[in-house]
Amino acid sequence: MQDLYGREIDYLRISVTDRCNLACRYCMPTGQQEPAEDVLSFTEIVKIAEAAAALRVRKLRITGGEPLVREGICTLCAHLRQIPGIEELALTTNGQLLERYAAELKKAGVDRLNISLDTLHADRYREMTRGGQLAPVLRGIQAAQAVGFPVKLNVVLMGGFNEDEIEDFVQLTREQPLEVRFIELMPVGPGAELGANAYLPCEEVLRRVPELERMGQTEGVARLYRLPESVGRVGLISPVSCDFCCDCNRLRLTAQGTLKPCLHSDKEISLRGIAGEALQRKLRDAIGEKPDRRPEFQPGQASAGGRPMYRIGG
Secondary structure, eight states: OBOTTSOBOOEEEEEOOSOOSOOOTTTOOTTOOOOGGGSOOHHHHHHHHHHHHHTTOOEEEEESSOGGGSTTHHHHHHHHHTSTTOOEEEEEEOSTTHHHHHHHHHHHTOOEEEEEOOOSOHHHHHHHTTSOOSHHHHHHHHHHHHTTOOEEEEEEEOTTTTGGGHHHHHHHHHHSOEEEEEEEOOOSTHHHHTOGGGOOOTHHHHHHOTTOEEEEEEETTEEEEEOTTOSSEEEEEOTTTSOOGGGOOEEEEOTTSEEESOTTSOOOEEOTTOOHHHHHHHHHHHHHTOOSSOOOOOTTSOOSOSSOGGGTOO
16 A cells, blocks of 8 residues: 555564563663553454555564564464465564574564674673673574574664674675674664764765675665675665665554554554454554654654654564
């Protein structure tokens, strides 16, 4: 279905929980996770996804919080993948539990995985995540590759934290079929509190690794690059320095059942307790509420989104 500006809205991101087994400093304040009873049931999620598919949504992405902490997540994935019209089901995870669930997710019909990994140093990982361990993530990546998943690594660029690892991440793509995606730090929730000095534009990647060659295509919001003769590739996602509103094709469903037409707007539409044609009308309303462009902001200036990322769906 097209919005008022001619964009085809065919992508729904579904947050299944606000809970997470990490507490990354740019994402989640400590001690502020929502009680589990507030989240949508799996039955509610499937009904919303079915209504979205009836409006020609073709791609679903499961997010959180950390979706793998939600009991029964693989069963939900299997139901979502069977919805007529859904052509792709993806999932974003921090990888802590991926070694355990990779094969089951593949069997459930998940098509691809994005794994959040901001550093390759165990001490930095522990500091940024407030106690997380790097080793389970690395084992999870191996387990995902072993069962045939295409894997993308999401690396949030942060000044004073991981800019000296850009070259190391890029080198991973030389011999591994990975897509390393560098993402500019968005000023959402605690991300804004880190200040303007924490922001690094994606152009820093090209400055540090000038041998990267631009590939002809893009994939969604990512500009794609490749090292000469590499197996994998590099994606640059620039939501701050170069917004991609003109190509935005997505809606976001929070774990509490509200639909956000725009990540950086506090406009939300509740879908709880609605079914059938009324639910489709609400979805049409949300598509109609998508703005032409996001509200303007600068690095370090808080987005008007109204929620931190863990409560929107990362």
